[in-house]
Amino acid sequence: MNKNLQKAAPWLLMTAMLLLWQLLCMAxxxxxxxxxxxxxxxxxxxxxxxxxxxHAWRTFxxxxxxxxxxxxxGVLLGALMGSSKLAYDAMYPLMTGFNxxxxxxxxxxxxxxFGIGVGPAVLTAFLISFFPIMVNIATGLATLEPELExxxxxxxxxxxxxxxxxGLPRSLPYFYGSLKVAITLAFVGTTVSxxxxxxxxxxxxxVSAGSSMQMGLAFAGLLAVGIMAMAMYxxxxxxxxxxxxxxxxxxx
Numbered sequence: 001m002n003k004n005l006q007k008a009a010p011w012l013l014m015t016a017m018l019l020l021w022q023l024l025c026m027a028x029x030x031x032x033x034x035x036x037x038x039x040x041x042x043x044x045x046x047x048x049x050x051x052x053x054x055h056a057w058r059t060f061x062x063x064x065x066x067x068x069x070x071x072x073x074g075v076l077l078g079a080l081m082g083s084s085k086l087a088y089d090a091m092y093p094l095m096t097g098f099n100x101x102x103x104x105x106x107x108x109x110x111x112x113x114f115g116i117g118v119g120p121a122v123l124t125a126f127l128i129s130f131f132p133i134m135v136n137i138a139t140g141l142a143t144l145e146p147e148l149e150x151x152x153x154x155x156x157x158x159x160x161x162x163x164x165x166x167g168l169p170r171s172l173p174y175f176y177g178s179l180k181v182a183i184t185l186a187f188v189g190t191t192v193s194x195x196x197x198x199x200x201x202x203x204x205x206x207v208s209a210g211s212s213m214q215m216g217l218a219f220a221g222l223l224a225v226g227i228m229a230m231a232m233y234x235x236x237x238x239x240x241x242x243x244x245x246x247x248x249x250x251x252x
Contacts, residue, residue, distance in 0.1 A: 018038045022038050025038075032216060034215070043216065044219075054200075055202050055205045056202055058201045063121075063183075063190040066190065067182065069130075071130075071179070074129075074130040074131070074182075077137075078138040082142045082167070082171070088138060092138070099131040103124055107120055107192065111196075120198075121198060130182070132178040132185070135178070136171070137171055137175060137178070176244065180237065190202075205218075206222070
């Protein structure tokens with residue numbers, strides 16, 4: 001397939017979707033208070049661009065703090081689970097059960113503990129995003145081929161050498177894959193927390209816009225979250241290609 005077409009495909013699809021959206025809104029005369037058209041969203045985004053940028057920056061750095069904590073905790077727990085069968089069997093069911101709990105339900109509890117502001121948003125972003133990182137690191141380490149490990153042990157490698165020099169590098173594709181999933185979840189967590197426990201941020205903007213019936217502004221806020229998430233996704237994809245090219249050979 002032509003590489004230029006591959007690069008342009010997402011933009012072509014997005015343009016087609018926006019044109020269809022605009023045409024449907026015009027054809028059925030949909031009220032902007034119910035479902036604003038892309039043109040109306042663009043208008044309100046420009047009119048309120050300063051406020052959107054301010055709230056978006058707050059959401060971005062709060063998300064990055066929670067995400068950084070998620071990476072640290074996820075890698076540590078994943079390495080522990082992946083390097084020990086006992087730890088894997090003991091921790092995995094508990095972590096799976098914890099991950100099934102709705103993280104939005106933690107927000108009121110976090111507000112009681114930390115008050116309204118940055119604390120609940122950071123912790124919600126962390127709670128919702130560390131699980132994919134932990135699971136992928138654990139899977140990458142736990143699925144190390146026994147034959148390979150046996151050969152390395154015969155050659156004199158210690159268990160720690162096998163994990164650090166073979167297991168962790170082999171887990172990098174799993175790690176980057178988990179980052180691309182977890183970063184989107186982190187933005188969801190921050191936004192949900194800001195909707196109920198903050199006085200700034202995109203979540204707060206969504207609630208304010210909805211209460212004043214400015215649906216175009218609310219959609220513009222959602223667009224800002226989507227852009228930030230896609231930008232971070234692409235950043236991780238670029239870093240992944242540069243650092244794990246050996247895992248993607250033969251892919252055009």
